[in-house]
Amino acid sequence: xxxxxxxxxxxxxxxxxxxxxxxxxxxxxxxxxxxxxxxxxxxxxxxxxxxxxxxxxxxxxxxxxxxxxxxxxxxxxxxxxxxxxxxxxxxxxxxxxxxxxxxxxxxxxxxxxxxxxxxxxxxxxxxxxxxxxxxxxxxxxxxxxxxxxxxxxxxxxxxxxxxxxxxxxxxxxxxxxxxxxxxxxxxxxxxxxxxxxxxxxxxxxxxxxxxxxxxxxxxxxxxxxxxxxxxxxxxxxxxxxxxxxxxxxxxxxxxxxxxxxxxxxxxxxxxxxxxxxxxxxxxxxxxxxxxxxxxxxxxxxxxxxxxxxxxxxxxxxxxxxxxxxxxxxxxxxxxxxxxxxxxxxxxxxxxxxxxxxxxxxxxxxxxxxxxxxxxxxxxxxxxxxxxxxxxxxxxxxxxxxxxxxxxxxxxxxxxxxxxxxxxxxxxxxxxxxxxxxxxxxxxxxxxxxxxxxxxxxxxxxxxxxxxxxxxxxxxxxxxxxxxxxxxxxxxxxxxxxxxxxxxxxxxxxxxxxxxxxxxxxxxxxxxxxxxxxxxxxxxxxxxxxxxxxxxxxx
Numbered sequence: 001x002x003x004x005x006x007x008x009x010x011x012x013x014x015x016x017x018x019x020x021x022x023x024x025x026x027x028x029x030x031x032x033x034x035x036x037x038x039x040x041x042x043x044x045x046x047x048x049x050x051x052x053x054x055x056x057x058x059x060x061x062x063x064x065x066x067x068x069x070x071x072x073x074x075x076x077x078x079x080x081x082x083x084x085x086x087x088x089x090x091x092x093x094x095x096x097x098x099x100x101x102x103x104x105x106x107x108x109x110x111x112x113x114x115x116x117x118x119x120x121x122x123x124x125x126x127x128x129x130x131x132x133x134x135x136x137x138x139x140x141x142x143x144x145x146x147x148x149x150x151x152x153x154x155x156x157x158x159x160x161x162x163x164x165x166x167x168x169x170x171x172x173x174x175x176x177x178x179x180x181x182x183x184x185x186x187x188x189x190x191x192x193x194x195x196x197x198x199x200x201x202x203x204x205x206x207x208x209x210x211x212x213x214x215x216x217x218x219x220x221x222x223x224x225x226x227x228x229x230x231x232x233x234x235x236x237x238x239x240x241x242x243x244x245x246x247x248x249x250x251x252x253x254x255x256x257x258x259x260x261x262x263x264x265x266x267x268x269x270x271x272x273x274x275x276x277x278x279x280x281x282x283x284x285x286x287x288x289x290x291x292x293x294x295x296x297x298x299x300x301x302x303x304x305x306x307x308x309x310x311x312x313x314x315x316x317x318x319x320x321x322x323x324x325x326x327x328x329x330x331x332x333x334x335x336x337x338x339x340x341x342x343x344x345x346x347x348x349x350x351x352x353x354x355x356x357x358x359x360x361x362x363x364x365x366x367x368x369x370x371x372x373x374x375x376x377x378x379x380x381x382x383x384x385x386x387x388x389x390x391x392x393x394x395x396x397x398x399x400x401x402x403x404x405x406x407x408x409x410x411x412x413x414x415x416x417x418x419x420x421x422x423x424x425x426x427x428x429x430x431x432x433x434x435x436x437x438x439x440x441x442x443x444x445x446x447x448x449x450x451x452x453x454x455x456x457x458x459x460x461x462x463x464x465x466x467x468x469x470x471x472x473x474x475x476x477x478x479x480x481x482x483x484x485x486x487x488x489x490x491x492x493x494x495x496x497x498x499x500x501x502x503x504x505x506x507x508x509x510x511x512x513x514x515x516x517x518x519x520x521x522x523x524x525x526x527x528x529x530x531x532x533x534x535x536x537x538x539x540x541x542x543x544x545x546x547x548x549x550x551x552x553x554x
Contacts, residue, residue, distance in 0.1 A: 001067045004057060005327030006106070007319055008049050009075040009099065009123065010152075011198050014320035015053035016346075016395075017061045018327040020334035025060040026346040026395040027053045028320045036199070051109045056348065056384040058110075065113035072119055072330045073102045074126035074322035079155040079340045083187035087153070123154035125170060130325030131287035131314040132164040133332060134341035138285055138310065142166060146283040146308065148274060150176075151290035151319070152198065154182035157181075159290070161273065163281040168332035173280050174229030177505050182266060183292050183387040185223060185233045192238040193255055194245030198291075204259045205297055206428050209258030209474040215241055215262035223265040225272035231281070233269070251427070252529070255488070268296045271306055280479070288297040289325070293317040293454075294397065300446045300455045315344040316396030324395070337486055343486060344452060345402050347393030350522055353404045355540040358383040358522035366542045373489060376538050377496035380408050380506065384535035385421065387511050389525045390489055394518070399452045399510035400480055401433060401490040403519045405534065407507040409467035414507060417470075421532050423514025429478070432470035433508040435494045442467075442505065449481040466503050480508060501517040505513050 005016040016026035030036050032052035041253045058064065077096045098105075101242055102117035120127075137143055144166045150159040158181030162172040184431045186204065187197040195203050218241070224232045238244070240260075274286065286308040293299065294317050301313045315322050318388050350358075359366045365479040371377040376386055388404045399405070403419070407414045409432060431453055432443075443457035450457070456476045464471050471477055484491035498504045511519040513532055519525045522539060529537040529544065537544040 001144055001336050002063060002067055002074060003070045003327040003331045003334075004054065004068050005126075005323040005325070005330075006054065007074045007126075007323040007326070009095070010319055012318055012320040012322060013048050013050040013053070014323040015050045016314075016324035016327050017057040017063075017329045018324075018336075019061055021331055022339045023324065023341055023346060024404060025057040025326050027393070028395070028517075029053045029347065031058070031347065031393060031516040034496060034514060034516045034517055034524070047101070049105055051197035055370070064254075065110035067470035068113065068117060070117055070119055070330045070334070071106055071113065071361070072121050072126075073099065074121050074123055074326040075099050076120040076122045076155060077417045078120070078123060080138060090136065096413055096469050119330060121329050121523045123322060124157060124175070124425060125158040125329060126322035126325035127151065127289040127317075128287075128325065128331035130316065130321040131293075131312065131370045132170075133168060133299050133328040133338045134324065135285075135287045135312040136340045140494050143168075145285040145287045145312075146277050146281045147287045148181055148277060149288070150270070151291040151392040153178055153181055159231075163283055164287075165256045168338065169374060173277070176230055180222070180235045181270060181425070182231055183238060186266060186292070186392055187261070188236065189238065190240075192244050193251065193259065194247070201291065202294065203425065203428065204264060204524055205295055206472075207251060207256055207548045208263040209429060209472055209476075210296070211253065211258070211260035211502070212260040214257045215261035216264045218264050219261055223262065223269060225269050227276075229273060229276050231269055231273060257296040263297060266295065267290075267301045269509075270298055270302060274302060274306050276310070283366055284308060285312070287312050287314070289314040289317045289321055291318050296454050296456050296512070300457070301320070301418065303447050303455060304445060310496060311447065313452070313454045315394075315398060315454070316398075316452075318397065320396065328477060342396045344400055345392040346395040348520060350540070352540055357380065357543060358526065359539065359542060360401065361429060361543070363525050364415070364526070364544055366539075366544045368542050371416075373492040374496045374540055376536065377493055377500055379536045380406060380483060381500040382416075385410055385417070385533070387519075387525060387529050387534045387537040388490075389511065389519065389537065389539045393494035393520045396452075396481075400452065400460055401482060401487055401508065403511045404433075404508045406433075407469065408501070409470040409505050409507045410501065410503060412468040414469040417482045418507065418509055421534065422509065422512065425471075428509050430470065430473040430509040431478045433480045433482055433490070433494065433506045434466060435491065435498070435504040438504040439479065439481045442478065443479050446479075449483065450479055451481055451483070451486065453480045454477050455479075467503060469507050470505060503552040
């Protein structure tokens with residue numbers, strides 16, 4: 001079956017293509033439009049179909065719209081019509097009308113598509129499928145898993161708890177009705193602290209490390225486990241805990257303590273809900289998705305203290321991932337057996353000829369070293385900031401060695417330097433990229449391997465002084481392990497850097513500047529390199545050096 005999945009609800013419009021159970025392509029529209037999270041002029045990006053992402057997915061699969069068997073839309077308006085108006089009746093009505101007209105809009109965007117092939121998959125079911133159906137098989141080869149989804153909201157609910165059977169059947173054990181929503185509470189806190197809701201929740205998680213959960217007990221009646229897989233989370237009077245952060249104002253210790261308290265309550269509630277889910281299913285493996293599943297601090301507590309032996313989280317756990325999940329669910333329902341997701345590099349790539357053409361058109365000097373990994377390692381050892389553009393772009397919010405900005409972790413001031421380049425708050429951490437076979441001697445307290453930056457780990461005390469730029473204020477790091485079989489070039493880069501420095505670690509953050517989506521195309525990479533104080537651009541096999549950063553002698 002040839003199935004195109006589409007997300008165009010709330011935020012992060014995206015598309016994904018699944019052919020005969022294999023994930024062929026997946027991409028977010030922001031990588032094409034260069035508008036982060038979709039259109040920002042309206043509260044929801046429902047109004048923006050991922051037109052370019054859809055067309056690219058079809059091109060990558062060598063298909064035309066008429067070749068498709070199904071197009072899935074990861075939102076079911078029938079659920080809203082059945083349950084009546086929700087949190088915001090006016091937007092609810094507008095959104096529902098728009099989604100009901102999805103067949104018309106899709107056939108307009110994709111001429112030749114039969115509108116009868118458009119189907120709806122409930123939002124949280126799409127999230128669940130993106131995790132459980134894409135997860136790697138267990139050691140014993142079994143594919144059944146417990147599944148948990150939590151985000152701000154779906155059609156009328158905010159989380160789903162259940163399990164997938166070996167044959168791909170979803171058994172839903174609990175749905176959390178709105179307005180109770182752990183995700184919305186965290187979103188509201190994000191806005192109260194002066195950040196953008198549905199976008200900057202990860203900043204709250206970072207800020208929490210600077211505070212203490214001094215208000216956790218006071219929050220227990222507003223953020224709590226209710227029982228039977230349900231929670232209480234709504235109507236928090238944030239002003240009674242801390243005044244809102246005003247534009248231009250620095251965050252205070254009170255703000256940090258509030259962030260730490262809500263983070264702590266979020267973790268406690270998730271552990272209780274998942275304890276109930278384990279008792280109900282008896283499953284040893286758990287798959288997670290939804291925006292809450294991007295909370296890597298909570299994920300680590302779940303992996304460390306929860307009852308499940310194995311926890312797998314969809315790398316594109318946010319709403320973009322529902323495009324993939326909708327396609328996987330429909331493919332399963334139609335009888336396809338799903339091949340596991342082998343990596344997040346599901347986006348666009350360019351061959352050497354195409355990359356060279358961009359460099360020539362841009363009229364920049366470039367070289368092609370005999371050993372790219374060795375040359376870049378030398379530049380990093382000499383403290384250059386390196387834009388690393390290799391292979392297919394990543395699906396989801398994490399830069400995983402394909403569209404990355406790299407630095408030497410031994411220089412403490414590189415954290416401040418990177419945050420300046422990216423226009424980020426100075427309390428924000430960056431992530432260490434580490435050779436998989438060395439990870440366990442440096443990092444502990446979380447799953448290893450950890451290829452998707454979805455867990456935090458404790459940094460061994462003897463290593464904290466050796467890689468200070470990669471260590472957060474609380475002594476932790478959100479690591480990415482790199483295996484030579486999965487990414488041989490980046491693994492070679494790490495090996496070459498270790499040969500020079502004795503460190504099997506590099507600092508890795510996404511290749512973008514403030515307010516901009518992650519770099520996706522060679523043009524994006526050249527624009528970023530030209531506008532930001534980055535020293536070296538590794539574009540495929542080619543190197544571009546900023547003046548003053550001549551080739552380092554061997």
